Amino acid sequence: MLTKRKVLRASSLALLVGGLLLAGCKGGEERSAASSSAAEPATPRRGGTVVLGWTGEPSGVNELTDPSSLPTLELLFRLYLHLLEEQPDYEVHPPTLAPQLAKSYEWSDGHKTLTFHLREDAMWSDGVPVTAEDVRWTWQAQVNPDVAWDSFDAKRWITDVEVVDPHTVRMRFSRVYAKQLLDANEGVILPKHAWEKLPFSQWRQNSEWFKAHLVVDGPFTVSSWVHQQQIVMQRNDRYYEKGLPYLDRAVMRIVPDQASAFAQLLNGELDFVPQIAPSDVPRVKANPRLQLIEYWFNLYVTVVWNNERPLFSDPEVRQALTMAIDRQTIVDTVLGPFGRVATSPITSLVWAHDKSIKPWPYDPAKATAILAAKGWKDTDGDGVLDRQGKPFAFDLITNTGNQLRSDATVMIQEQLKKVGIRVTPRQLEWNTMISSILGGSFDAAMMGYSLDTSLDMTTNFHSRAIAEGGNNPRYRNPEMDRLLETAASQPEILAERPYLDRIQQILHRDQPMTLLWESKRLTAVNKRVRNVKPTVAASLFNLKEWWIKPEG
Amino acid sequence: MSGFLLRRLGASLLLLLLVLTVTFFLLRLLPGDPMHLFEGQRLTVEQQQKLEKYYGFNRPLPQQYAAWLAAVALRGDWGTSLSQQRPVTSALLEALPATAALASAALGVEYAAALLLGVAAAGRRRSAVDHAIRIGSLLLFSLPTFWLGLMAILLFSYLLPVLPASHMHSVDAELMSPVGWLFDLLRHLTLPALVLGLSATGGTARFVRASLIEVMSQDYIRAARAKGLSELRVVWVHGMRNAAVPLIQLFALSLPALLSGSLVTEVVFSWPGLGQLTFNAILTRDYPLILGSTALSATLVILGNLVADVLQALVDPRARDA
Numbered sequence: 001m002l003t004k005r006k007v008l009r010a011s012s013l014a015l016l017v018g019g020l021l022l023a024g025c026k027g028g029e030e031r032s033a034a035s036s037s038a039a040e041p042a043t044p045r046r047g048g049t050v051v052l053g054w055t056g057e058p059s060g061v062n063e064l065t066d067p068s069s070l071p072t073l074e075l076l077f078r079l080y081l082h083l084l085e086e087q088p089d090y091e092v093h094p095p096t097l098a099p100q101l102a103k104s105y106e107w108s109d110g111h112k113t114l115t116f117h118l119r120e121d122a123m124w125s126d127g128v129p130v131t132a133e134d135v136r137w138t139w140q141a142q143v144n145p146d147v148a149w150d151s152f153d154a155k156r157w158i159t160d161v162e163v164v165d166p167h168t169v170r171m172r173f174s175r176v177y178a179k180q181l182l183d184a185n186e187g188v189i190l191p192k193h194a195w196e197k198l199p200f201s202q203w204r205q206n207s208e209w210f211k212a213h214l215v216v217d218g219p220f221t222v223s224s225w226v227h228q229q230q231i232v233m234q235r236n237d238r239y240y241e242k243g244l245p246y247l248d249r250a251v252m253r254i255v256p257d258q259a260s261a262f263a264q265l266l267n268g269e270l271d272f273v274p275q276i277a278p279s280d281v282p283r284v285k286a287n288p289r290l291q292l293i294e295y296w297f298n299l300y301v302t303v304v305w306n307n308e309r310p311l312f313s314d315p316e317v318r319q320a321l322t323m324a325i326d327r328q329t330i331v332d333t334v335l336g337p338f339g340r341v342a343t344s345p346i347t348s349l350v351w352a353h354d355k356s357i358k359p360w361p362y363d364p365a366k367a368t369a370i371l372a373a374k375g376w377k378d379t380d381g382d383g384v385l386d387r388q389g390k391p392f393a394f395d396l397i398t399n400t401g402n403q404l405r406s407d408a409t410v411m412i413q414e415q416l417k418k419v420g421i422r423v424t425p426r427q428l429e430w431n432t433m434i435s436s437i438l439g440g441s442f443d444a445a446m447m448g449y450s451l452d453t454s455l456d457m458t459t460n461f462h463s464r465a466i467a468e469g470g471n472n473p474r475y476r477n478p479e480m481d482r483l484l485e486t487a488a489s490q491p492e493i494l495a496e497r498p499y500l501d502r503i504q505q506i507l508h509r510d511q512p513m514t515l516l517w518e519s520k521r522l523t524a525v526n527k528r529v530r531n532v533k534p535t536v537a538a539s540l541f542n543l544k545e546w547w548i549k550p551e552g
Numbered sequence: 553m554s555g556f557l558l559r560r561l562g563a564s565l566l567l568l569l570l571v572l573t574v575t576f577f578l579l580r581l582l583p584g585d586p587m588h589l590f591e592g593q594r595l596t597v598e599q600q601q602k603l604e605k606y607y608g609f610n611r612p613l614p615q616q617y618a619a620w621l622a623a624v625a626l627r628g629d630w631g632t633s634l635s636q637q638r639p640v641t642s643a644l645l646e647a648l649p650a651t652a653a654l655a656s657a658a659l660g661v662e663y664a665a666a667l668l669l670g671v672a673a674a675g676r677r678r679s680a681v682d683h684a685i686r687i688g689s690l691l692l693f694s695l696p697t698f699w700l701g702l703m704a705i706l707l708f709s710y711l712l713p714v715l716p717a718s719h720m721h722s723v724d725a726e727l728m729s730p731v732g733w734l735f736d737l738l739r740h741l742t743l744p745a746l747v748l749g750l751s752a753t754g755g756t757a758r759f760v761r762a763s764l765i766e767v768m769s770q771d772y773i774r775a776a777r778a779k780g781l782s783e784l785r786v787v788w789v790h791g792m793r794n795a796a797v798p799l800i801q802l803f804a805l806s807l808p809a810l811l812s813g814s815l816v817t818e819v820v821f822s823w824p825g826l827g828q829l830t831f832n833a834i835l836t837r838d839y840p841l842i843l844g845s846t847a848l849s850a851t852l853v854i855l856g857n858l859v860a861d862v863l864q865a866l867v868d869p870r871a872r873d874a
Binding site: 049051059060065066067145148204205206207208224226227228229230232251253254255256257259260263264266267269429430431432434435436 | 822
């Protein structure tokens with residue numbers, strides 16, 4: 001569903017931009033994260049404040065116009081509700097969608113009409129009921145060109161949203177496809193009565209107006225917002241789940257510097273830091289007040305080869321490159337126990353991951369043989385392979401501020417040197433790097449990606465997506481295009497399985513990118529805070545159920 | 553004097569315009585563009601074009617420049633921040649007091665420490681004290697601010713938890729009485745001001761020392777001593793009065809250093825000032841905000857120099873005619 005999709009999308013961005021980026025995958029119980037305490041006392045306690053450390057500030061309270069960074073979405077999804085809530089249970093099947101604003105839904109008209117029945121006890125924080133009018137108006141805002149919502153694509157096939165009665169709303173689709181329900185559910189429902197006063201044409205540039213006219217239906221509201229400092233989330237007493245949230249307040253403290261955030265976690269100023277570096281783990285474990293929560297994360301780090309460059313246009317050469325990189329050693333060195341070699345964009349914690357795919361072995365001899373067969377030999381004895389007078393040499397770019405990745409680029413440089421390939425690692429500032437990647441003016445780039453739970457890889461590998469900026473390796477394969485289209489047009493996600501398997505196998509064979517690792521996300525939390533269960537979808541996924549252990 | 557002022561003011565405005573023009577065009581030469589703020593959001597091509605049109609990025613650069621300059625000069629409209637979706641002026645005005653507080657506290661620390669150390673060193677030339685001060689100053693001067701900041705946090709917030717590690721206020725500052733609120737602010741200000749101030753102290757202390765040594769060899773100092781004045785009075789009243797003249801220039805020149813130094817300090821201490829604001833604006837290619845913030849910093853720096861010149865002119869009439 002969307003919620004998760006957006007979060008994942010934003011999180012991969014944040015990981016790229018920011019610091020640590022751990023990601024990973026693995027099935028099993030670890031996935032949905034251990035609770036913050038093994039033996040929870042039976043009754044949670046009401047009251048108290050937790051202080052959360054975030055490196056970035058949310059950009060606003062309007063999902064449709066405020067740039068969606070990870071902190072923005074973490075905040076927004078505590079303030080507003082979706083029709084349905086996607087559950088983090090996609091290890092064995094596509095994620096289930098639990099009731100949220102909608103208590104039930106049904107399909108009709110050959111799977112082209114979707115009817116939602118809304119709960120009657122949901123209310124905005126000013127006492128006005130949440131109704132089907134809000135749902136319809138939210139859709140109108142989402143598709144309005146002046147609003148220019150970044151996830152507008154999700155609503156592309158919805159032709160109408162009709163109010164049947166105050167608590168029944170009907171959505172019509174122009175076609176049947178796999179992620180219809182996810183698309184219907186994309187985006188939080190917004191308060192029509194409070195926000196319709198500002199014409200859509202004025203929505204951009206008016207971030208502060210929405211803060212001043214904040215009306216929410218989620219478990220928390222915002223009681224104060226000081227830029228670059230903190231955002232105080234306060235319990236919304238009109239939230240429909242009576243008794244929740246347990247906390248009085250949750251304060252998002254903005255701490256841009258990772259090292260400062262960690263220091264504040266150690267001295268007790270912060271209760272929670274969503275992501276720490278592997279190198280900080282021993283100090284968390286040594287501190288009796290802190291607990292480490294580790295869980296495999298749905299993000300993979302990869303070397304993107306620019307398939308349009310002659311050096312990387314041949315799938316067999318790309319295979320050779322993969323075999324010349326000792327990925328296990330890289331993972332062991334930069335991540336230790338918190339990472340493992342990745343084999344597919346559908347990471348191994350997801351139900352559709354193709355377990356039959358085995359990682360390409362580290363085999364420099366075979367790599368050398370393949371390259372030689374392709375005409376790459378060191379004819380001038382300078383230690384670098386050449387062909388028709390041109391050396392096998394390229395730049396490997398990655399973004400600044402990410403130690404793990406810059407370490408990995410240097411290791412790749414060393415490893416490829418052994419087979420006669422000259423790599424020059426270059427670190428670029430994020431915006432500069434993205435610019436060269438989108439423009440196709442790069443050789444190879446180290447990037448992190450996460451695939452949302454719709455598992456739709458059209459934006460990543462369809463040749464059409466090259467111009468749109470999603471297909472970064474600039475990979476073209478008509479068979480892949482067909483498979484992606486067929487998969488997406490199945491009536492439900494589960495039915496995509498055979499196509500997804502085939503897609504994964506072709507990607508493994510063609511190696512448009514060399515997947516490096518999946519990794520764990522490492523969250524640190526003060527033990528006084530109980531029932532903390534971060535998920536791949538959101539660090540604050542169950543914030544409404546957190547509670548504070550009484551002193552002593 | 554008024555002619556002098558007018559001349560200086562005119563030159564300052566011209567300089568400001570030059571700085572902004574250069575910044576405007578240099579920014580656009582940078583790779584990357586503000587639409588990548590929306591990366592990961594999958595804007596469709598049409599949406600991206602629409603936004604570019606909305607913000608005027610689709611027009612030729614000279615036209616954009618003319619429009620921007622006209623808006624600023626005629627209406628005082630600095631535009632809307634792309635990353636914050638609010639007027640540039642409101643973002644700047646919100647961040648300015650924090651930077652002003654930090655910079656003035658840091659200046660206070662810097663000059664108080666530099667005067668004490670410089671005078672002490674000048675009075676005991678080539679003694680152990682002088683050497684210790686020189687080495688200490690050099691050390692403070694050489695240490696990177698972010699490292700100094702992290703060490704200060706480690707020392708005073710973690711090992712010996714007496715001061716808060718970051719931010720301008722505690723979580724609950726809004727609930728405090730005005731006195732409590734002020735006290736809370738001062739507690740939060742202490743570490744960043746000390747770090748920013750002390751890191752600049754070294755150079756200034758050396759300057760005070762050199763300036764004072766030069767003055768102290770003058771005849772009128774000897775005359776003062778001969779009159780039987782106390783050494784304290786000779787140094788602080790007679791010596792410093794003249795040794796301070798070059799310090800005024802230095803004071804104005806330390807403004808840019810403070811503003812740029814505060815960038816790092818603000819990030820380390822989560823201080824909500826112009827440094828952090830500008831830093832984020834550059835990363836997101838938020839052109840209007842970068843220009844606004846450059847204009848503000850440049851104005852402060854130019855003003856600082858102007859004030860220095862005026863003060864200089866007041867104490868030394870020869871400067872007026874120069």
